[in-house]
Amino acid sequence: MTERVDDRVSDDRSPADPAVLAGAESFARSWATAVIGSSYVPMTRAEVARHLQNLTELLVEALFASPFRTAPGYEIGSRLVDAHFTGTDTLGRTIQLLGDDLLAELGVAGDERLRSRLAALQGALSAGYARALRERTLAEQEAIRAAVLDARDQAEAMLRASEARFRAMFTEAAIGIGIADIDGRILDVNQALQDMLGFSVEEMRQYNVRDLMHPEDAGSVWRLYDQLIAGECDHYRAEKRFHRADGEQVWTHLTLSLVRDDHGEPQYQVAMIEDVTDRHLLQNRLRYQALHDPLTGLPNRALFLERLARVFNNRAKHVRAGLCYLDLDGFKVINDSLGHDTGDQLLVEVGRRLDHSVSGQGKLVARMGGDEFVILVEGSSGEQDIVDVADRVLTELEAPIRIAGHELSISASIGIVERQLSGTTSADLMRDADITLYWAKADGKARWALYDPERNAREVARFTLSATMPRALERGEFYVEYQPLVRLADSKVTGVEALVRWQHPEFGRLAPDRFIELAEETGLIVPLGRWVLRKACEEARRWLVEFGDAAPFVSVNLAVRQSRDPELVRDVKRILDECALPPHHLQLELTESAIMGTADEPLEALRALCDMGVRIAIDDFGTGYSNLAYLKHLPVHELKIAGSFMEGLRAENEEDPVDSQIVATLVQLAHALSLGVTAEGVETPAQAARLLRLGCDTGQGWFFARPGPPENVDSLLRGDL
Amino acid sequence: MVERPNWAPGDIDLERPSVARVYDYWLGGAHNFAADRAVAEKTLETMPEIRGVVLNHRAFLRRAVRHLLGQGVRQFLDLGSGIPTVGNVHEIAQAADPGARVVYVDIDPVAVAHSRSLLGGNDQVSVLQADVRDWRRVLGSAEVGEQLDFDEPVGVLMIALLHFVSDEEDPRGVIAGYRDRLAPGSFLALSHAGYDESDVESTASVEARKIYDRGVTRMTFRNRAEFTRLFDGFELVEPGVARVPAWRPESVDDVEEAGRSFPGFAAVGRKA
Numbered sequence: 001m002t003e004r005v006d007d008r009v010s011d012d013r014s015p016a017d018p019a020v021l022a023g024a025e026s027f028a029r030s031w032a033t034a035v036i037g038s039s040y041v042p043m044t045r046a047e048v049a050r051h052l053q054n055l056t057e058l059l060v061e062a063l064f065a066s067p068f069r070t071a072p073g074y075e076i077g078s079r080l081v082d083a084h085f086t087g088t089d090t091l092g093r094t095i096q097l098l099g100d101d102l103l104a105e106l107g108v109a110g111d112e113r114l115r116s117r118l119a120a121l122q123g124a125l126s127a128g129y130a131r132a133l134r135e136r137t138l139a140e141q142e143a144i145r146a147a148v149l150d151a152r153d154q155a156e157a158m159l160r161a162s163e164a165r166f167r168a169m170f171t172e173a174a175i176g177i178g179i180a181d182i183d184g185r186i187l188d189v190n191q192a193l194q195d196m197l198g199f200s201v202e203e204m205r206q207y208n209v210r211d212l213m214h215p216e217d218a219g220s221v222w223r224l225y226d227q228l229i230a231g232e233c234d235h236y237r238a239e240k241r242f243h244r245a246d247g248e249q250v251w252t253h254l255t256l257s258l259v260r261d262d263h264g265e266p267q268y269q270v271a272m273i274e275d276v277t278d279r280h281l282l283q284n285r286l287r288y289q290a291l292h293d294p295l296t297g298l299p300n301r302a303l304f305l306e307r308l309a310r311v312f313n314n315r316a317k318h319v320r321a322g323l324c325y326l327d328l329d330g331f332k333v334i335n336d337s338l339g340h341d342t343g344d345q346l347l348v349e350v351g352r353r354l355d356h357s358v359s360g361q362g363k364l365v366a367r368m369g370g371d372e373f374v375i376l377v378e379g380s381s382g383e384q385d386i387v388d389v390a391d392r393v394l395t396e397l398e399a400p401i402r403i404a405g406h407e408l409s410i411s412a413s414i415g416i417v418e419r420q421l422s423g424t425t426s427a428d429l430m431r432d433a434d435i436t437l438y439w440a441k442a443d444g445k446a447r448w449a450l451y452d453p454e455r456n457a458r459e460v461a462r463f464t465l466s467a468t469m470p471r472a473l474e475r476g477e478f479y480v481e482y483q484p485l486v487r488l489a490d491s492k493v494t495g496v497e498a499l500v501r502w503q504h505p506e507f508g509r510l511a512p513d514r515f516i517e518l519a520e521e522t523g524l525i526v527p528l529g530r531w532v533l534r535k536a537c538e539e540a541r542r543w544l545v546e547f548g549d550a551a552p553f554v555s556v557n558l559a560v561r562q563s564r565d566p567e568l569v570r571d572v573k574r575i576l577d578e579c580a581l582p583p584h585h586l587q588l589e590l591t592e593s594a595i596m597g598t599a600d601e602p603l604e605a606l607r608a609l610c611d612m613g614v615r616i617a618i619d620d621f622g623t624g625y626s627n628l629a630y631l632k633h634l635p636v637h638e639l640k641i642a643g644s645f646m647e648g649l650r651a652e653n654e655e656d657p658v659d660s661q662i663v664a665t666l667v668q669l670a671h672a673l674s675l676g677v678t679a680e681g682v683e684t685p686a687q688a689a690r691l692l693r694l695g696c697d698t699g700q701g702w703f704f705a706r707p708g709p710p711e712n713v714d715s716l717l718r719g720d721l
Numbered sequence: 722m723v724e725r726p727n728w729a730p731g732d733i734d735l736e737r738p739s740v741a742r743v744y745d746y747w748l749g750g751a752h753n754f755a756a757d758r759a760v761a762e763k764t765l766e767t768m769p770e771i772r773g774v775v776l777n778h779r780a781f782l783r784r785a786v787r788h789l790l791g792q793g794v795r796q797f798l799d800l801g802s803g804i805p806t807v808g809n810v811h812e813i814a815q816a817a818d819p820g821a822r823v824v825y826v827d828i829d830p831v832a833v834a835h836s837r838s839l840l841g842g843n844d845q846v847s848v849l850q851a852d853v854r855d856w857r858r859v860l861g862s863a864e865v866g867e868q869l870d871f872d873e874p875v876g877v878l879m880i881a882l883l884h885f886v887s888d889e890e891d892p893r894g895v896i897a898g899y900r901d902r903l904a905p906g907s908f909l910a911l912s913h914a915g916y917d918e919s920d921v922e923s924t925a926s927v928e929a930r931k932i933y934d935r936g937v938t939r940m941t942f943r944n945r946a947e948f949t950r951l952f953d954g955f956e957l958v959e960p961g962v963a964r965v966p967a968w969r970p971e972s973v974d975d976v977e978e979a980g981r982s983f984p985g986f987a988a989v990g991r992k993a
Contacts, residue, residue, distance in 0.1 A: 039749030042808020044971035086749040140751035147835030
């Protein structure tokens with residue numbers, strides 16, 4: 001860096017000399033080749049060459065300058081670094097190239113003075129390069145360190161910001177968050193959790209997580225907790241209740257997560273707790289609403305069936321249970337006459353009384369709908385338990401109920417079923433209770449009935465019969481037998497009673513007492529009766545054709561319902577017409593109650609039939625309640641005395657004076673009214689003889705003939721027997 | 722870093738070499754630390770030509786930017802920009818047009834901090850710290866949004882970058898993410914380490930790669946065909962895919978010096 005001034009300048013060469021210029025250009029090219037690739041410079045090869053050409057020219061100028069100065073060498077070194085010729089090899093190659101080639105390229109290789117000047121310039125260039133590189137390196141190191149500090153500052157600022165965000169998230173979260181160490185010591189809880197449980201963070205820190213155990217916690221909650229603490233699971237969710245500071249309870253959804261340290265060891269536990277108390281209460285309310293009757297507040301059908309199903313699910317051997325199936329008597333009348341509002345209030349009061357009279361463990365009162373209630377008694381010891389309950393209920397309902405100024409007296413019918421649960425189902429129990437309730441109603445209401453399997457079997461059979469009867473009529477399973485009516489005076493057959501029979505494919509031959517009542521209930525009696533009438537009339541017509549004046553009339557039973565059928569007269573007339581049977585060959589038998597208990601219309605039908613010439617007989621006379629005064633105004637031709645009065649006349653050697661007197665009186669009565677008398681159930685010769693003596697006109701019974709096919713009557717008429 | 726949320730700063734560990742600083746050292750810079758230099762020197766021992774390799778990638782950047790400037794591009798997105806040394810994109814671009822805009826993106830927070838301090842006051846240049854693979858975040862960043870107008874052509878630069886993105890990380894998907902945002906007439910400039918199928922990689926090179934893989938970050942070399950496929954949706958400009966020094970060389974000497982077997986390819990594609 002010292003400047004040396006040397007006045008002895010060569011004058012045979014100068015920087016402007018064309019040979020020198022060409023030499024400088026050539027050197028610059030070699031220089032470029034030597035240093036390109038030693039470090040990155042943002043220049044093209046040509047730009048590098050131009051750059052070095054400039055530096056070479058500067059160098060050559062300095063070499064020949066007068067006075068000679070080393071400063072340009074220093075500058076060249078510095079400019080190399082500025083152009084980023086900073087690679088480790090750049091300087092070495094440059095210095096070497098200068099020493100080896102420059103003077104030769106310039107054509108002044110032998111000039112000692114220039115050689116020495118060049119050496120001085122090399123030194124200055126090295127010094128300038130070194131100083132610039134040192135400065136650049138220091139500056140870059142400074143810059144990169146500053147960048148590191150900046151980056152760290154920024155990273156820390158971001159960390160602080162993110163921490164602040166997390167803190168805000170923790171603090172402001174609407175969900176409760178708590179953090180505890182792995183031993184369960186609570187470290188921090190957020191505001192939401194403090195509010196939820198009513199404890200301050202300081203109070204919470206006194207607690208261990210295990211202190212938050214609630215007696216209603218599911219076992220899995222704490223089992224999973226132990227697994228989590230042991231590091232066996234990383235998180236779990238649970239429903240959990242907590243005690244609040246004020247003693248209230250909080251229902252929550254809890255999510256507990258395990259936080260591990262860098263080595264994977266459990267370090268913290270984080271609980272996220274959501275208050276679902278409102279939802280829980282709503283669910284409870286919805287469930288309550290779904291399972292309770294809104295009117296009476298009693299459990300509804302759904303809850304009752306659920307409970308019943310549970311009883312059956314949990315049943316042990318020999319466990320028993322009972323049901324009272326209750327229905328108010330005549331509720332519809334109250335509802336219709338006093339209005340639904342009154343009806344509803346009545347149901348509320350009935351519900352209250354039921355609930356009041358039936359209480360205790362294992363008993364459930366439910367409203368099944370309408371005015372039906374049911375009482376379930378679990379673990380009963382026998383029928384008497386349930387009967388006691390039913391009695392209590394009926395007593396409780398006896399007191400009149402005051403509603404809106406009305407004093408309502410009500411009663412109820414109850415079906416009771418009580419049995420051991422094994423071997424039966426809830427559906428059986430329900431069905432049997434329902435059937436039994438129907439019996440209680442049928443038996444006169446305001447009472448309980450106890451389920452009776454035999455009665456049920458009978459009813460099932462009845463039901464089966466009534467259900468199969470319409471098809472039986474279509475299939476011709478019915479047929480008619482005839483029993484002669486014999487004039488006692490000369491033993492001549494004057495009439496025959498038509499008796500319907502049912503050849504049942506399953507139950508065999510059935511007598512009318514097995515199915516007539518059913519047919520009356522179902523209404524099938526009308527078509528059945530019409531069929532029997534036609535059959536009998538056809539037979540009577542045949543006898544008329546065959547036996548002329550000796551032909552018997554047919555006596556056909558008319559059921560109550562038939563007697564009230566508005567089509568009766570027309571039906572009879574049409575059948576008589578179609579069979580071409582004179583009306584006096586037909587007798588219709590009605591029971592006392594059918595005739596006496598009737599209103600005007602059927603009576604008019606009977607008069608019309610009577611006027612037509614059809615005979616009318618009163619069947620089973622003496623067993624009902626006849627209005628004797630009324631009897632004389634009735635269009636009746638014949639009285640048939642019930643077979644039960646024949647018992648006392650049966651024996652050959654002695655007779656019951658009472659029966660005998662009754663029969664005598666009935667005969668006299670009939671004759672006084674100009675009516676014929678037929679005695680039913682004549683089974684012995686003694687009876688026949690006595691009846692004749694008492695003045696009875698006609699006899700019917702086994703003594704004369706059993707009911708049989710029409711051919712038997714043919715034989716009798718022909719005198720074959 | 723990919724898994725780390727954007728707001729979580731990475732550790733700034735000077736004991737761990739960084740790609741950007743190792744490159745800087747090879748390019749003759751002093752923006753580096755002992756750990757960076759140790760790896761750089763160790764690689765140089767087994768593969769002295771590495772300096773020439775990185776220098777050539779850097780030279781390709783210069784040539785590519787100048788070419789795009791000639792095509793009228795005035796906006797640049799330099800992905801994986803590293804430590805700014807000399808001849809940075811904005812220097813080249815703003816020398817041609819002072820209005821040119823550049824966004825630098827790098828994952829290295831130190832490189833980014835350095836870039837920012839170097840660029841203080843140049844409000845047509847922004848620096849974003851991001852993982853370039855996360856193109857949604859890059860394209861959605863405030864830096865890109867403020868600086869670049871995607872209705873106009875943009876030059877996307879990925880210089881010596883994608884060999885750090887393995888196939889599992891779906892480099893083509895990453896490129897597609899950027900490509901779909903670009904206006905027609907935009908460009909993609911790529912340079913990438915790799916060999917042709919016929920090349921025989923020297924044992925020294927394999928050794929050097931091992932050192933690099935272990936010391937800095939894993940590399941994925943791609944052959945010419947694999948490299949070409951990265952330009953899905955772009956039309957390659959002349960001369961198509963070339964060895965890095967042979968892509969539009971500025972003088973014949975450049976090509977000769979680098980030789981025919983330079984371990985890397987370069988190309989520029991134009992979005993139609």
